[in-house]
Amino acid sequence: MLYLIGLGLGDAKDITVKGLDVVRGCSRVYLEAYTSVLTVGKEALEEFYGRSLILADREEVEQEADTILKGADVSDVAFLVVGDPFGATTHSDLILRATKLGIPYRVIHNASIMNAVGCCGLQLYKFGETVSIVFWTDTWRPESFFDKVKRNRHSGVHTLCLLGKSGSARSSYRGRKIYEPPRYMSVNQAAQQLLEIIQNHRERGEEPEVTEETLCVGLARVGAEDQQIAAGTLQQMRTVDLGGPLHSLIITGGSLHPLEMEMLSLFSIPESSSDSQSVNGR
């Protein structure tokens, strides 16, 4: 059996009891190393689970699926995923490969950033399509995702923006694999790019549905002990200090339910603060 097991978002103890039982009973356990991060590393997980884990990066999962699945028809193999196995990244490719090899699979779900962002008080059923904001380079500055944000806002629904990661790709130098340290986009950087896109729209004579004054929510390390949430304008998101990764940004849909407003007020950035505010949240 192939088990796909979600680890949740915080630390080693965010695995479910069912998931932990399976991890301890499997012949091999892989840890997905490319999508997301917990607040703890592989070693902390190994210590808590009481067994060793095999790191699998994206390339390995895609190219060496058969190695991962080897023997899973006669013994149990687990594939651990930060968040939920069907959260921000799906693992359909591994499941399809297993199915073709006649290997049964089971999924043990957990919290994903896709549902845990509800902790800010915005209602999950009122979210529209999710977008990803990638790091711009000097020559590549994609804006197309902004159409989805505008469409969501026009429909009155919130947009969850998943923020990019770069540098995780490994390169080769004289046959040796080189891992670049990953770089995670902050809410500040995402807001900066959004503000530039809005400016570009204006220069083309368009007045976008999302402006500097649009109410947004910045979230950092959702599900972890030191989680932070800040509600304020997009302009405020450019400077709010939410600490280390992972960050996510929500662009609200406009008309909020009174309960949503009241919840966001728990996290609102003080009016008086200017640059580099520090915000406490849960």
Added chain:
Amino acid sequence: MLYLIGLGLGDAKDITVKGLDVVRGCSRVYLEAYTSVLTVGKEALEEFYGRSLILADREEVEQEADTILKGADVSDVAFLVVGDPFGATTHSDLILRATKLGIPYRVIHNASIMNAVGCCGLQLYKFGETVSIVFWTDTWRPESFFDKVKRNRHSGVHTLCLLGKSGSARSSYRGRKIYEPPRYMSVNQAAQQLLEIIQNHRERGEEPEVTEETLCVGLARVGAEDQQIAAGTLQQMRTVDLGGPLHSLIITGGSLHPLEMEMLSLFSIPESSSDSQSVNGR
């Protein structure tokens, strides 16, 4: 401290290790009794957790929040929620009440139907606004949610339909509280109502974006051992047999990614079958 703890979707062992630790250490533990169901009852949870639980229905949470929160400033009180505390139903009211009383809170997230539906292979970031389909009565047959389905479909994004529950409200008879047994909407019933709405649109001379032939996915008991998934047309959803509650229905957004198509093919209803098909899923 007030802890809001998600129980996930399957059985007692779907709680996280962190959640279980907290449950065992709290002075009082409430179990939310109104939104959703696990495959096991209160007694099974109590046995696994090794402690007693206090059932709290919607009315009690709304009217007796102060009783639930009593002493939470000096000891730990837990409020258990099937799925995630910020999933299909938010528990903002309890958090706001706690905050007003100066009681700190923490959320321990878990899988929600809002993210676990990704197990069918449709990509979560491509879902639009979620809708709820309620039981029609002879005199109350709301169709307004269908506008959201059409808008999602027009934008090419999927719609998760949460299916109604009725009869859970309690009534009073000579001062005694009477609980009606809850009734959960099946995928068949939801499809039947949708087909009638489509017919009504046609009678008004409109050709809706969603028709009998629109590709849908029916899901039952997501996250449980006997989970079932069926992919087929809306017409096929009218008769597919997915077993007991809880059911959810997804109306796809039209153009699917090849990986989405390939995943759905694992769950497709056989072409040859007509009424009352039985479908196996994971």
